[in-house]
Amino acid sequence: xxxxxxxxxxxxxxxxxxxxxxxxxxxxxxxxxxxxxxxxxxxxxxxxxxxxxxxxxxxxxxxxxxxxxxxxxxxxxxxxxxxxxxxxxxxxxxxxxxxxxxxxxxxxxxxxxxxxxxxxxxxxxxxxxxxxxxxxxxxxxxxxxxxxxxxxxxxxxxxxxxxxxxxxxxxxxxxxxxxxxxxxxxxxxxxxxxxxxxxxxxxxxxxxxxxxxxxxxxxxxxxxxxxxxxxxxxxxxxxxxxxxxxxxxxxxxxxxxxxxxxxxxxxxxxxxxxxxxxxxxxxxxxxxxxxxxxxxxxxxxxxxxxxxxxxxxxxxxxxxxxxxxxxxxxxxxxxxxxxxxxxxxxxxxxxxxxxxxxxxxxxxxxxxxxxxxxxxxxxxxxxxxxxx
Amino acid sequence: xxxxxxxxxxxxxxxxxxxxxxxxxxxxxxxxxxxxxxxxxxxxxxxxxxxxxxxxxxxxxxxxxxxxxxxxxxxxxxxxxxxxxxxxxxxxxxxxxxxxxxxxxxxxxxxxxxxxxxxxxxxxxxxxxxxxxxxxxxxxxxxxxxxxxxxxxxxxxxxxxxxxxxxxxxxxxxxxxxxxxxxxxxx
Numbered sequence: 368x369x370x371x372x373x374x375x376x377x378x379x380x381x382x383x384x385x386x387x388x389x390x391x392x393x394x395x396x397x398x399x400x401x402x403x404x405x406x407x408x409x410x411x412x413x414x415x416x417x418x419x420x421x422x423x424x425x426x427x428x429x430x431x432x433x434x435x436x437x438x439x440x441x442x443x444x445x446x447x448x449x450x451x452x453x454x455x456x457x458x459x460x461x462x463x464x465x466x467x468x469x470x471x472x473x474x475x476x477x478x479x480x481x482x483x484x485x486x487x488x489x490x491x492x493x494x495x496x497x498x499x500x501x502x503x504x505x506x507x508x509x510x511x512x513x514x515x516x517x518x519x520x521x522x523x524x525x526x527x528x529x530x531x532x533x534x535x536x537x538x539x540x541x542x543x544x545x546x547x548x549x550x551x552x553x554x555x556x557x558x559x560x561x562x563x564x565x566x567x568x569x570x571x572x573x574x575x576x577x578x579x580x581x582x583x584x585x586x587x588x589x590x591x592x593x594x595x596x597x598x599x600x601x602x603x604x605x606x607x608x609x610x611x612x613x614x615x616x617x618x619x620x621x622x623x624x625x626x627x628x629x630x631x632x633x634x635x636x637x638x639x640x641x642x643x644x645x646x647x648x649x650x651x652x653x654x655x656x657x658x659x660x661x662x663x664x665x666x667x668x669x670x671x672x673x674x675x676x677x678x679x680x681x682x683x684x685x686x687x688x689x690x691x692x693x694x695x696x697x698x699x700x701x702x703x704x705x706x707x708x709x710x711x712x713x714x715x716x717x718x719x720x721x722x723x724x725x726x727x728x729x730x731x732x733x734x735x736x737x738x739x740x741x742x743x744x745x746x747x748x749x750x751x752x753x754x755x
Numbered sequence: 756x757x758x759x760x761x762x763x764x765x766x767x768x769x770x771x772x773x774x775x776x777x778x779x780x781x782x783x784x785x786x787x788x789x790x791x792x793x794x795x796x797x798x799x800x801x802x803x804x805x806x807x808x809x810x811x812x813x814x815x816x817x818x819x820x821x822x823x824x825x826x827x828x829x830x831x832x833x834x835x836x837x838x839x840x841x842x843x844x845x846x847x848x849x850x851x852x853x854x855x856x857x858x859x860x861x862x863x864x865x866x867x868x869x870x871x872x873x874x875x876x877x878x879x880x881x882x883x884x885x886x887x888x889x890x891x892x893x894x895x896x897x898x899x900x901x902x903x904x905x906x907x908x909x910x911x912x913x914x915x916x917x918x919x920x921x922x923x924x925x926x927x928x929x930x931x932x933x934x935x936x937x938x939x940x941x942x
C-alpha cells in the first residue's frame with residue numbers, strides 16, 4: 368500500500384507493524400504526533416498494546432526498561448529536552464541489556480527556547496551505549512523503525528531512530544507501507560530467552576556489582592557494539608531481500624572518482640544528492656557520503672571510502688562547545704589510522720543549528736570554500752553566522 | 756518541479772491545505788511533498804507552508820525561497836508581509852478575497868493574480884465560524900482550477916482521505932471555488 372504520510376506517522380506505522388506491546392508516552396513538540404498516532408491505532412484496534420501515560424520522559428524510559436525486562440517489545444518517542452531528561456535511563460537501558468526502541472525527533476537544545484531541528488540532543492547521548500540510526504526521508508524512517516527492533520533484539524542493546532524535526536517529522540510525502548504479515552515474518556516476536564523477569568522463576572538483575580565484575584559487563588557491551596556493525600549490515604541485507612529497499616551504514620554517492628567528498632547525515636543527505644548532481648553537471652569532481660550510524664561508528668567503512676581522497680568536507684548540524692562538530696571528531700579520529708599520505712585534509716563545517724535551513728546553495732557554498740582554501744581556516748567553520 | 760508557497764494565519768488551515776494537496780497530487784499519480792514552516796502554534800499568527808510537485812521522487816528538503824506560485828489564505832497578510840519575495844516572474848498568486856484581481860496591483864505588480872471568495876464559501880458550508888472561517892478546502896478548489904497541478908476529482912478524493920470532519924461540506928466548498936474563482940489577470 369502507498370500513502371502520503373508525515374515522518375512522525377511513518378514512525379507510528381513502523382511501531383504498529385512491529386506489533387509493539389508497550390508504549391509509555393509523554394508528549395513534546397515536535398514528537399507528539401508519533402504517540403498520538405499510536406494512541407489512535409490502539410483505539411481503532413490496529414495494534415494490541417499497553418499505552419501508559421507517564422509523568423515525564425524519565426519515567427517513559429524507566430517504564431520501557433521495566434516492560435522490556437518483563438519480556439515485552441517496548442517503544443517510546445521523544446525529542447530535545449525530553450531526551451535530555453531521559454539521559455540517566457538511557458544508560459540504564461543499555462546496562463540492563465533491554466532492547467528498547469526509541470524514536471528521537473532531532474530538536475535543538477534550550478535556552479534560548481526552540482523547537483526546531485538540530486542533532487545536539489541525539490549526539491549528546493553518544494556515550495550511552497544506544498545504537499543510533501539517522502534517516503533522510505520518511506520511507507527510511509518507517510523501514511528503519513522496523514529494522515531497529517530486529518537489530519536491538521538480536522544484540523540485546525537499545526536502538527534509537529533519529530529524524531530531523533519538521534524537515535521529516537512534519538513533512539508529508541508518499542511512501543510504501545509494507546504488508547503486515549511480511550513484516551511479521553521478517554520480525555518475529557521478541558524472545559528474551561532466559562533473560563527476563565519471570566514471575567514463576569523469581570530472580571533479580573542489575574544489583575550492586577563490585578569492581579571485580581563490573582568491567583566485564585562493560586566489556587560485553589563494547590564487544591556487542593562491535594558485533595552490531597555486522598548485525599546491522601545483515602539486517603539491511605535481509606530487509607532489502609524482502610522489501611526491495613537497501614540501506615547502508617555508510618553510503619557513498621558519486622564518491623568513487625571524487626576529489627572532494629562531502630560527509631552528511633539526516634535530511635542533508637537527501638538535499639545533498641541534488642546538490643552533488645548539480646555540481647557534477649557543472650563538471651566538478653565531487654561526491655558525498657551519507658552516514659546512517661553514529662553508534663556503532665562505522666570506522667572501517669569510512670576509512671575505505673575516504674582513503675586517499677584530497678579533501679573531505681563534513682557538515683555537522685550539531686556542536687560540542689570547546690571542541691568541534693561530533694561527526695568531524697569521529698571522522699578525524701578514524702582517519703588518523705591511515706598513513707599520512709593517504710589522509711585527506713578535513714574541513715569541518717557547522718551549519719543548520721536550531722532549524723536554520725541547509726539549502727542546495729549552502730551546500731554548494733561549502734563545497735566551493737573547500738575547493739578554494741588550500742587548508743581549512745580553522746578546526747571548524749560556522750556557516751552563515753552573523754558574528755555579533 | 757513546481758513549488759508552491761502557502762501564506763495564512765494559524766487556524767485558517769494553511770498547513771492542512773498543503774497536506775491535502777500533497778495527498779491529492781499523489782492520487783493523481785505524481786510525487787508530492789508538503790511541509791509547514793512552523794512558528795509557535797498560535798491562532799492568528801502568520802503561517803507559511805510549502806508544497807512541491809514533480810514527476811520523479813523529490814529529494815530536496817528545504818524551505819521554498821523562489822516559489823512558482825503563491826496561495827494566500829488571508830488577504831490582510833498582503834499589507835503586512837512581503838509575500839511576493841522570491842516569487843518567479845510568471846508566478847500566479849491566488850488570493851482569498853471578495854475583491855477583483857486588479858485591486859492587488861500594488862503588492863503584486865508584474866505578477867498574475869486570481870481571487871476567490873473562499874471565506875464566503877467556507878461560511879456558506881459552515882466551515883469554522885463566520886468570524887474565523889476555515890478556508891483551506893475552498894481555496895484548494897481554486898488551486899485545482901487555476902494552477903492545474905491537480906485534477907478536481909483527485910482533490911475531492913484527497914479531501915475525503917485527509918479531512919475527517921464535515922467531509923462532504925469541505926468537498927462541496929472546493930467544488931464551488933473551482934467554479935467561481937476569477938480569471939487570472941496579469942497586473
